Amino acid sequence: MSGVNLSTASHNWIHAVNRLPSLQQLYFNSELHGTIPAGFGNLTRLTRLDLTGNSLAGSIPADIWSLTSLTLLDLSHNLFTSRLLPQIGNMTRLSQLTLVHCSLVGSIPTEIGYLTSLTDLSLSGNSRSGFIPPEIGKLSNLITLDLSSSYLEGTVSERHLANTTKLIVLCLYDNPLAMQFHHNWVPPFQLQTVKLDAIKLGPTFPTWLRSQKSIMDLDMSNTSIQDAVPHWFWKNSSSSSIMDINLSHNQISGTLPAIPPDICDLQQLYALDLSNNQISGEIPNCWREATKLFFVNLANNRLLSGRIPPSLRYCNRLAIIDLGDNKFSGDIPTWIGQSLQNLEVLRLRSNMFSGNIPMQLGQLRDLQIIDLSDNRLSGSVPHSLGNFSAMISISNIDLSDNELSGVIPTEIGSLFALQTLNLSRNSFGGRIPAAIGRMKSLETLDLSFNELSGVIPESFSALDSLSHLNLSYNNLSGVIPSGNQLRTLDDASIYIGNAYLCGPPVTKSCFNETNADFVEENKTESDVLSFNFGIALGYLVGLWRNTK
Template sequence: MTSLTTLSLWGNSLSGPVPLSIRRLTQLIELDLSHNNFSGVITGKHLSKMTNLETVDLSSSSLRLIINTNWLPPFKLRSADFSSCRLGPNFPKWLKWQTHISDLDISNTSIADKVPVWFWHVFSKTSILDVSNNNLSGQLPKTLEYMSASRINLEYNNFYGSIPRLPKSLYTINLSGNTLSGPLSLNFEDLIQLRVLVLKENSFNGSIPQSLCKLQHLQYLDLSKNSLAGKVPLCLHKNANATHQNLLGFGSSPLSSLSSSIIILNLGYNNLSGRFPLFLKGCSSLVLLALENNNFFGSIPSWVGKKLATLRILSLRYNRFSGPIPSQLSELSQLQVLDLGQNNFCGHIPPSLKTLNQMVRSHNFHQLDMKNVRQNISDADPFWVESEQNLNSIEFGSLKVDTKGLELQYGDGIKYWTSFDLSCNNLTGGIPEDLGLLVGLMNLNLSRNKLSGNIPNNIGSLQLLESLDLSNNELSGIIPSSLAALTFLSYLNLSYNNLSGKVPSGHQLQVLDDPSIYEGNPGLCGFPVLSECTENNMSKHYVSKKEMDDGMVSFYVGASVGFLIGICLVYGAIFKETWRVAYFRCFDNLYDRVYVCMFVNWAKFTRN
């Protein structure tokens, strides 16, 4: 087939080596062998006669490219995708001659080398540049302004130094997972096209610059896992005639354009402080808000439920938020992950949270559809219309979730998760029965509070539940038998409460046989706890401190009344003649009845 110009075999289960005879396809313009199970190597000889080759895609094909450092390629590529092949460990020098490439992807290719100086200049006209998930090292250039790239991905390498000045044409920049440091002193307001800014997992310090507020089209901002400190910028319009009320965010249109465009905001794992960021009041398209592991304080504003109506994930874990949990959170009908753990919230769990519709769904359609999110922003946005690949490039980053007794790191899979976590606070009162209506929950964690009362009987309605933690509270009564109906349950912790009675058995509970699940509940008996169930411990009623206090009061009142009645009877029997006669007459009658009964029974016994 020597006249072939396109050979596309992607997405099959082809295996074995790529034959050397492929070099006879001298007219080939496009070669796509991606997403197969090939083995072996491709050398310069395979490609030595393909002078017309413009597009090559060997991604996800398990191939290894071994090309001599002095090899001069006979072609000028316009698009090259070698992701998940093996190009390393040395940086492929033959790329130096590919000055016409517009799309280059050499991510996850086992390169462990310094990036040569020529690299940034050779690919200065490249539109998409992805060198992520390698072991590349070196300091980034001071400026990349001369590049015309729209998307640059350098994540998870060993680059160090500060952020260079970036191309004004950028739509997406991802520098996460490196050792970049210093303050975020970049003048972000020049990046007027920027949609995605991901700088997580570095060592940036200082405060968040006010210039970020000028990014009118920014939709995804992830600054998590750095050392940023101070307050979050207000992101308000600088209007000299604005009133004080407007500057506080309560007037008409006081918020910058950043507010209306942002979809994903992750500021977790820094040293940020202050109250709940006020500029979020204008974030009508926000889907994920993560402020966990910071020093935020104060209460959650009541406007969150109404102003952040599209919110799917809310993580405020490990802060110093306080006050009651606002009932207005129930207006977040799209919420599928609520994590308020490790704060200072007090009061009762609002029963109104039963209206969290996304947690009420019993099917597995919890995942976020990024196409719908795009429509909420702008169908005319060229960044989204350009390619469906842009939709797939938006990820939720990584969040830690306290589930199954561990802090588990969830990546993009968090979009498929449903969780309700109020652990490690100062919540009181009972567990609302209405929580049993959240049948779509996979994780329920109410541990380490001061909750009292019984475990709701309808807890068995949470059929998708995988992890249930109610430990370290003041819950009392029996364990509902409906727990045995939770067939997906893989983690259960009811330890250190005041629960009593027999541990229910059957179905999934037979697998959860670790006695520590029920530790600290002396009133429990049966498998797997050590105490056997008897009539005594089954009839025992372990009560809370309040119930014990009420019982003692009743006992003392009853004893006092009985004592007074007894004194009256004794007094009457001794000093009042008619009472005394009646007393002894009653005693004589009782004696006669007992005597006759005993005599009759004795007679029957001797007769037999």
């Protein structure tokens, strides 16, 4: 029999399999529990064994390592507490060894070097410890090497990769590893995928990458690089098909204008993340219309004051822009709302932008995340913000720490799926719109440090999901609503700085307080709640807030 695919669990599955000594392929992707019993040693003709996606525990039976005819062994996504035994060196016909997320412990045996037929070695997501044996460098047919997230330590040198001439995928990320190569070392391979994030590559930029002309996906974030990005890197990237570059969370220095024009010639580039570095200068004004850029993150650098380059408007596929925590200034360009119709995330927080919030942003019907906080924006919030229609379950609006004034637009109440609304530390005046009570998903509402007046709308009692509320330091008055979810928000600091509020949880009694303002407010609320939101009902915007 050539193959069996068992889709239902059986307590006697191994006994049934043992009656098939001519079996060549066994796929058991089911809900097996318990341990693997011995008995596989009888299946001498077995070439492919796949037990992935079960709940098997205990040790891997030693007789599995005696199946010398196997070309594929996949025991991934199980609950073993087992080691790789030296006998694995007998399985010289193996071309694919996949033991991903199966709780393996201990070091990788040096006998792994005997498996010279291996093309795919994936041991990621385990609890092993120890060093990577240099014998891996003997695997001359290896195409994919994935040892990520497995608590491996020590140093990877030229010896580990000496003969891997066919290697295309190298994933060593999320290990306490360091990579140290001779300055002039030229690798024998041409990589397409390089995932080295959260290991130590620095302090200098890795020079061995200079020979790599085929990289498509590069992640060297959080790798202790304290160097400028060399010109040859951008030149190599512009001549390749690179799609994803992540160099974030390092100490990369240099200025963006010093980067050659090649950075603007990356026509296949999908995502560029240089955030959390020490890059200065300005964004090059050379982006081309043909670019496929979807994600740009330059946040938390030292970019000098200057405007967002208008050439960015031609990147009409952009969905994510993060320029937060820099020194950009000037107005927020109106073309963001006119040209970038695919935009889903706009984060410009902690810069020096001034002027009004462009009403054109309301044209971004797919906008899910927008954070304009901690700038110098002034004027009123445009009513067009109620036009956002992206229905995302987790979302925020953060316009805090600006110089915004006027009233809070009632249209904001049409953003029914909004979970966080932060308008604090501005100069908003007038009454709190009763329409906010229609935002059933709202979990956090911060209107503190404004100039809001009148009573707190009774409609707030309908905010069943509300868990964080801050209305402090305004000019609010009247009785604090106490219905439904508001009863659980009994912290008096929520209302501090409003001298004319009364009732629990503040200590001021409402006895003998005039209710004239309260009566008029209820009338105003009734008018607002009858506002016709039309087809805009069901809209939601998500605006993203990070801690400073």
